[in-house]
Amino acid sequence: MVTRRWLSSVASAKSSGKGLVVPVAEVHRFIVDCLKAVGTCTDKACVQADVLVAADYRGHFSHGMNRLEMYVKDVKNGTCMPNAEPCVLNDTPSTAWVDGNNGLGAIVGNFCTHMSIQKAKQTGIGWVTAKCSNHYGIAAFYAEQALQEGMLGMTFTNTSPLMTPTHAKQAALGTNPLSLAAPGTGGDSIIIDMATTAVAVGKIEFQRRKKAPIPSGWALGPDGAPTTDAEVAFKTGLLMPLGGSETHSGYKGYCLGILVEVFSGILSGSAYGPNIRHWLRPTDKPADIGHSFVAINPNCFAPDFGCRMQDLITYLRNLKPQDPSKPVLVPGDPERKNMKLVDKQGGIQYHENQLKASLNDILQQWKFLSIAKTLCKRRREREEIKQEKMHYFHVSVWNFRPSAKLSGRHHYQNFCDFVIFSVFILVRSASVTSNDVAFLRLTMKDNRNEQSQYMEPMLPDQYSPHSSSPIKHCYIGSA
Structure with missing residues (x-):
């Protein structure tokens, strides 16, 4: 039993x-059982669990089992159709427009990622957008899939409005993450996965659960001033753009958030900006999240992409560090380090x-x-x-x-x-x-x-x- x-x-x-x-296997089983308990079929529950476990395995606890409650709630309340299948609305040799049919984000994400990779094999570039989807977990999970085919992978997604634009006192855009995975040689790579806000809301939620403060510059309080109280920040839901205040170039993060919104919500026909439901407040409204997935075949461009990419990776890692105990890393190194630790200690901590x-x-x-x-x-x-x-x-x-x-x-x-x-x-x-x-x-x-x-x-x-x-x-x- x-x-x-x-x-x-x-x-x-x-x-x-x-x-x-x-x-790790027990974490996966527990997530699957929770999703199955509210009506998700086994194969789709396993796919969604793969994404959540991948986040915790890499050390991104804000997007792993921490997100399970949200998925269970959406399925149970009927705002997400866990067994729905995505369908293609428009198809060309290099592009596709997909309707996620309000299915699980991981199901929609894998469907679109696979399609973009297949198109890139044929034409050099595959770009697929999706509407009517749900939260799809860590963006890098999909970008990384292109690496297995020797390609570059990119993905963008909009989210619930949590970003406060520069000069504003209310949220209008989501954390709107983006991801890029680019292959080097010998299985090495760079893997960028970042929110366009100063921090993902899940990290504030994680600090809140640990009863720990947050750094100044992450979020605003109800008075519009920066706060270090994780509880206040979580309830208010006013994240600052990447960079923080205007003095620290927060407007650049604001612009990046708009870029992701264009690729995700506007291009796909999904809900966008303030029209997306708010996850921190009770609602029976479907999320209608939009995504974009891109695969690029480097062989269609200058030769020896992997060698040049690896040369840059090696150069960056070998830079003289400010602190000898903190070597220079490339995007993806912290995650690789955490995965090795998980393997060594026999599970996720x-x-x-x-x-x-x-x-x-x-x-x-x-x-x-x-x-x-x-x-x-x-x-x-x-x-x-x-x-x-x-x-x-x-x-x-x-x-x-x-x-x-x-x-x-x-x-x-x-x-x-x-x-x-x-x-x-x-x-x-x-x-x-x-x-x-x-x-x-x-x-x-x-x-x-x-x-x-x-x-x-x-x-x-x-x-x-x-x-x-x-x-x-x-x-x-x-x-």
């Missing part, structure tokens, strides 16, 4: 002191506050109005289990209100997955050791004030954690 797989995986995750290391916040966000989308505080009680050894501490984790949930279309055993089971996830965090914080025994009991009260338990007991032989697991035995059910 889903619950058992999830518990087994997270229980074996490692604590690094700075966060929890979760296996998440801040515990992010995991807790992500769990809470998901729970809110499942119509659970409030979750009582989990009560952790430690008791000394019992006679029947010598030299082992007994840990009791009792999770109680009040005002349990499953929605009509999601009611039933399957609904309860998915809810239990999320509860188990939260208890895992508590197991970590309770310092359960390898010699301890943990008991977990889940109690739910529905809106008729009736207590129910929707979990079956898990016996030791059904739970096979890795040797490094912090829990020797874990029983789910009455203890």
Whole structure:
């Protein structure tokens, strides 16, 4: 069962002191299961999970599992059609205009990227625009696909209005990211992926979840003045352009945001600028996001593109640094470094506050109005289990209100997955050791004030954690 797989995986995750290391495969499975629980078919849920995991794998936590709540909410509310297929509205040898049919952004993005690459193989350049799409994750995920074919890849997308133009006190453009991937030699490359605002809104959200301040120059407060309060910045939703204030050339970031809007919203016929729905406010309006995807075959231009590109990459990396401990990097190097770290440590390292916040966000989308505080009680050894501490984790949930279309055993089971996830965090914080025994009991009260338990007991032989697991035995059910 889903619950058992999830518990087994997270229980074996490692604590690094700075966060929890979760296996990449488990992160992917969890995202897929969440999307499937709200009606997404398996293959499309896997594609969307690929993009979210790719972001966390590269160290861009603002666009990974941090974005799962938004996708679940849109699918559940019917503002995104998770199983829709994009279609071509107009096609030429080098260009195409696509209708995303309000499908998942990753599905639309992969469809258009593949089409642009195929056109570039035939004519040298492929340019595909799409309308009626949704948030498609990190832009580099699509630009990088061209590298596999020895091509340059570019992509642009508009987003919810969050950028405050220079001199303005209200948002009119999105973070409007752009990406360029260009191949060198020997598998090397430069990979640019950047917002045209001073920062992506997800980074402010991430700081907010860590309860940390943001640098001055990222966002404005409600009074139109720069703020360092992540909570205020997130709620106000007034990001500054790349560069910040006018004194620091913020108008250049503003102009880049317009450039992306032209390629994404205006050219594709999607919503644009202030007409795009606001993600930070409740709405039943479809996103109608616009994208552009470009593939360029360098062999149609001057020869030896890869060699010249590699020469520039090598020269930049070998520049004398201001600080010897901080060598000069090229775009894509920080991500490559993070991927190596993930591979070495056996998983993605998440801040515990992010995991807790992500769990809470998901729970809110499942119509659970409030979750009582989990009560952790430690008791000394019992006679029947010598030299082992007994840990009791009792999770109680009040005002349990499953929605009509999601009611039933399957609904309860998915809810239990999320509860188990939260208890895992508590197991970590309770310092359960390898010699301890943990008991977990889940109690739910529905809106008729009736207590129910929707979990079956898990016996030791059904739970096979890795040797490094912090829990020797874990029983789910009455203890």
